[in-house]
Structures are given as C-alpha cells and as structure tokens.
Amino acid sequence: MIAPDLARWAVGDVVVPVAVREAALRHLLDGLGTAVAAARADAAGPAVEVARGLGGPAEATILGGRDRVGAPAAALANGTLVHALDFDDTHAGGLVHATSVVLPAALAVGEQVGATGAEVLVAAVVGYEVACRVAAAAPHGFHARGLHATMAAGVFSSAAIAARLMGLDGATATHALGIAGSQAGGLLAFLATGASTKQLHPGFASQAGITAARLAAAGATGPETVLDGPHGLYDALTTGVVERTAILAGLGGADPTDWETTRIGIKPWPTCQLAHASMAAAGAALSTAGATAGDVVAVHALVHPDSASVVCPTDRDPARPASPYAAKFSLPWSVAALLHDGTVGVDTYRDDQLARPEVIALAAATTWEPTTGPAAGMAAADAAGEVTLTLADGRLVTGRVDRSPGGGAAPLSDADLLAKFAGNAGPGSVPLVTALRGLPDAPDLTDLITCAADAAAVPMEA
Template structure:
C-alpha cells in the first residue's frame, strides 16, 4: 500500500473498490460458491416461511401493520407470496434466512454474512431493475465488506455485548445498496458513514431466548438501504466511520479497543475473497455449539452410553462461553427453541441421548425430555486455553462413566470451517432436505428454485434478471 493510499479513509477505500467491481472481477470458483451460499439461504427461507416468527414478522411488515406505515409493494419475498416495499422485504427476507439460526457464518468474523447481504442486494437490485450478474456481484461485495468489518473486531463484539451480524451486516448492506443504486465511490463511502449510526444489535436476547436476534440481519439490510437512500440525496456522513475517534471500533469495543483492527475493513479487497472462508452450518443451532455436538456424537459411537454418564466437562473459550454457557443453570433448562439453540449443555445432552442433532432435537418434546434434561444437569464448563477462537470454533468434551472410564474428544476446528468445508454438493443436499420439509415446496418448486439460483449471473439467454430470480424464489411467482 502506498503512502497516499494510507491517507485515504477506510470507507473511501471500500467505496473505490465497490464502485468498480463487476462479476468479471470475481474468480469463478468464488462466484460458484456464492451461488451455493445463496441456495442454502433460500432453502432456509422456504423452511422458515410458515414458522410462528415468520408469520409475526410478515404481520408486522404487511399492509395490515398496526402502524399503518407499511404496505404492499413490488419486492418479492423468499419462500412466501407477499410483495412488499423494498425495505420491508429486506427485513422479512433477513428474518426468514436467519430465523432458524441455520444460516452461514464467516467464522473468524463471527458474523452471519448472507442473512443481511442477500436481502439487501435482492431488494436493491429488484428496485433498480438490475441483471442477475449485478445482483450476484453485489451479494459477493456485501459478504466481503461485512466479513471484514467483523474481522476488524478481532472476535470481541460479543464480549462487548454486540451481535456482529447486526453491526457488520449494516455496513455490507449499505455498500451493496449504494452500488446498486448507482452511487459513485464517494457516495458509497458516504452511505457507510451514515449507516454507522444505525449499526447495533444487543445480545440481551441470550438471557431469555427473545426473538430480537432473528431481526438483526434484516434490520441491518434495511439500514443499509436507508443509508444509501440518504447518501443519494446528498446527506453527509462521517468519512472516518470506522477508524475515527468516535468511530465504530472506538465506540462498540471500548473494553477491547486496543485489540481491534480497523484496517481489516479494507485489507485485501479484490485479492483475498472472504466469501470463500464462509462456513455452511451442519446444525440449526449457534455455531459455537457445533464442535460440542460433533464431539458428543463421536464419543457416543466410541462407547459413551448416555445412561452411564456421570459427568460431562466442556472446555470452551470464554468469549463464546458467555454466549452458550452462561448462566449455566439457565442454559441447562432452555425455555424455548431459540434458547435451546444457544445452550451448550442442552445441545450436548440432546446429541448424546438422541444420537443425532436436527430440528426435532429443538422441539418442545425434546426440551421436555427427562433424559436430555437430566444429562444437561451433569454438564460442567471450563475455560479452554487451547481454543482456536476466533479463527475457528473449538470444543473439548470429557465424559466420565459409571464404570470408571474417562473418554475425551477435542474438535479443534469446527466442521464447516473453510479448512473443513461442506462441499457444494453437501450444500445442494442440505437445500433439498430443507425444501422437502416445506409443505408448499414440491419437486417442481425445488427444481425451479435450484435452477434459478445456480444459474444466477451465468452467461446465456436463460440467466435470470434480479426480478426474475426473486420471483422464482418466492412461493407464488408471477
């Protein structure tokens, strides 16, 4: 980097990169992985579409909203028949993609990236009547920016009580919306400056399993669209929104400011593709629980009969430990499905007892299973000094059995991590399995959606435009 480049603010550097980016600049293997990450997200939207949280969100955003400020529009909704105003569609799409906590995560950034980047790109591309190639490139851009903003926090947003998906996602969404809205590099930088005042998301939901986390990525997408609209009419925003005295990292990471890396926001743009490091989830629970679920399943196969376990000790880094292991007594008896997703003791116990971990293991019946709850009460938690967090999500389980045996297994790098990725074929299989669980998605619907997503941005007359893609991925295409 030249001395002149070092003098340019981080938002401006992102703006310059974003303004010039086209699909041709993105390596084909990255673009193809992007299509599969989108496929995963769309499948999750379909399987979420009739859940109670989806119905509630649709009611809050639809034409019969109690506020009277929302209403019908022309932006399609993933997996549902509604057509909403662009910002409302972005919120609902974010809820649908993220609502089951089964969506992808950039591991080192500790950020769900697709859940905000896709809704923002989709709403902005449909509104501006963009092509499928522009939609795909903008989605990749949103992932790249959100991941880098999360990386700048060096794994400490959670430690300060902020959900990085909400915080980092807002900046990615603003960049996407400004680019698709036709703004130049300065305008894209300004949109980032504006959205900095909207970037937030509290972790207090962890105390009782409240639904606020489900809203975070969609709200980030809406914030990005709003910031871009203000930038478009000449509204100003602070140029040092990341690195300034009262910028993102100084304010949001006051207890860990010295460990933050604001420079990560613009590092390696166009050279290192963070999308390729994004992990697809094998389980519908907080990503921090995954190494423990896999460890429990392996130990069970090695002879850890759950009926004979007398003690379970789980070692975890203290930052993710705050999320899934504190307060421990409450985590042992989750009060809702969402609460269970963020419980180390419960997910471990359910995996041991059921010898699997799927959506059924988060049901009311599972949460009331006496065997699961009894085993969850035997789980103790300790710090893990060998954890790879935040570079990977690590977990070590030790079980003591009634015959005196002690079995231990460490998952140093969680499955799905870029060094242990789910393949594109695995993603397709997950998508089809999720679509098979949807009452409104028969084989024809599944094939239609899969074709639209995997054909996105590819050359030829059959490549869908952004609107055609969005219509194909709704449950009632026009």
C-alpha cells in the first residue's frame, strides 16, 4: 500500500540534496511574494476576515499582518493569499499549484511548534514531493472530472507537512493521510462564473491537512488504502490512466532529478498556466514580424486539448470575460492583452481593464484548434505553443515555443524571479528576500513573518 510508505518517508530521516533545497527556497520566495502582493492588493479579504473570526489560540500569523490565530485558520487565509492572484507556481505533470498548499501549512505549523527554519524547509520539501506526486499520478485526471488538482492533492501535502512538524510517527501519519483523503475536492464550477472559489481551494486544502494531522494525533483513524482503493482517491475523483507506482518511484533519492520539487515552474504572468505557451508563442510571432498589435487582424492557436477545455471556453464569450478571474482563464483575452501591452502583470486583470475595445476586438478575432498526434499525449502544462498571426498586409507569421516559459528547460532566471518578487512585495522586498534566504539557519520563523508584515503594510498602487 502506498500511503504507509509515503507517510513513513514523510516523517522519517529525509536527506535533501542541495539542488532540491535551493529549488524549494526559490519557490517559497515566489510564494511569499504572491501572498504579500495579494495582501497589499486586498485580494483575499474574505478569507482573511473569516480566519480572524475563527480565532483560536495564538499559534500562527496571517501573512501580511500581525494577527495570530489558530494554525488551521492561518493556513486557510495564507493558502488563499498565495493563490489569490493566480501568480503562484505550477507543477506541470500534476497541474498543481504546489507552493499554495505547501507554504501555508509549513509556516502555520512551523510557528505553532516553534520549529527552526531548517525544520520548516525540510517539511516544505516533503510537502512539495507529496503534492506533486499525488497529482501527477493521474495526469489531468482530476481536472477531467471537474476537480481542482491543487485541492485534491493539496490535502495530502498539508497533512504530511503537519505530521512531520508535529513529530507524528509513521502509523499516525498514515492515518493523517487517510483522513485527509476524505477532504479532497475542489470543484471547477468557477470556470463558467468567475466566482472566487478557486482562490479558496489552497486555503481549504491547507486547513484540512492540518486538521487531519491533529485528528490523527488525537486518535482518529483513516484508511491506509486511501491512495490504492477500492473507493480511494483515484477511484472516486479521477478519470483516465492512473500511475500509482509513480508516487513512490525515486522518492527521496540521492539524485536531485528524482525530486519533483526541481520540476516546478515559476509563472512569469498572473494567468492560468494553460494559456502561457500560446501567449509566449504569440509574443514570439509578433516580434518576428516586426509588427505591432495594431497590425494584427486575426490570431490562430494550436492548443493542447486539455488546455483548450479550460482556457478556450465554449460556454461563455472568451473575448468579454465577466470578471478578472474569468479573464485569467481566457486564452483569447490574455493573448490579446499581451500583444497589445507587450507584457502582462497584476494590473492587466483589474476590473477597469477588461472592457478595452482594442483587446476585446483582437480576442474576438482569435480562433484555435486542438493539437493532435504525439503532442496531445503530453501533459498540458508541458506542451508546446504555436500561434499564427494574420497581419493587415496579408502576411501570416507563426511563432512557436517548446513549452510555457518559467519551467522545464526554460526556468525563470534568478534575476527575473527577484524582479517578479520585487514587483509583488514592493519596497519591503529586500529585507524579506534576506529573511527567506536565511531560513536554513534561522532559529525560528519570527524574522520571516515580521518582514512579510512590513512589506505588506505598503498598499499596492492602483
């Protein structure tokens, strides 16, 4: 059975290769930046308000402020903060936003138990491996059933992190995973409405995982077959091929390439990952043509079938998104915005930007068709992008990228990561970078939490 082996590894003597540790620090930095940006923009207000109302013992801090509440409540707010702007990282194989479920649990329980920075970092790596492996065992399987893989896999990640930091043994940690499985979910119903539930999913997952570990510690039991079946996670919540053996394959190996933590991509744009390859390809085509957006009369994209089902909607008008979040899940609108503006940032998706006539017109002139052949068999977030622009002078110009930028063979550079972080964290970014980079030697999380609060105190400019 998988869960007992996974649990024993998660709470055991985990030796993290240097390259894996460095990758985890990059992702924690990125996630802190997206959380602080959301706090500065008040993009997760309801979750923060509810977390404050839940209260509880002063165990952990709501990121971007100084309020201390119970660890599960803090994780609810912090998971929502990390993911609120859809600017956080993505593991392509599992199509899971890993840091949005790892960072909240690691910081909340780390604060609760007074863990050192090094202990929190190892726990975070455990969380990354669990989230990515559980999701990637069923490529696009959760999404095909209408579920958000980040929440479905994230409950296991958060439970494993909490179990490790709480000092649970392997048997109790197995129960924690089993209990967490009954809280897996996350409906994709928001896609057709622009509702904010997707932003809440990582918060739900982080809160549920911590609660599962606490229940296990108190004597509650969970099925050790939760990842095997019958009636386990994959039987109930996925469709298509499931490779359960991949969850444990190479787990904890000496070779850094065995670690899924090294395969997580960092987003350059605050949009759905599944639109990024087409956005990059469109930008490449415009550059090749030496043209401007005003010269483009039509756009045609080849899109992975799994991506098209999410970002090329047929049940709503993708050229006229109903909300900022709907715009983030519209490939035509996001491509048009990138072509017109030359870049895409948090400001691109403000309410007052959605009705720009020039962007709507180009988005309405955007068509797509699904990729076929071997390319269609790849993970959607790892697939190539190809876009052809039709120019006013009759020329057809095609741009192509091997995959979306920020991951795989095209990782975001350290300089670009720091630039992204500075834009998110604002004037307080430098002390926060220093605190995060010092995490392996920190006696606790006090300095990191304080620097995050200081950075978030400066509101995002309108």
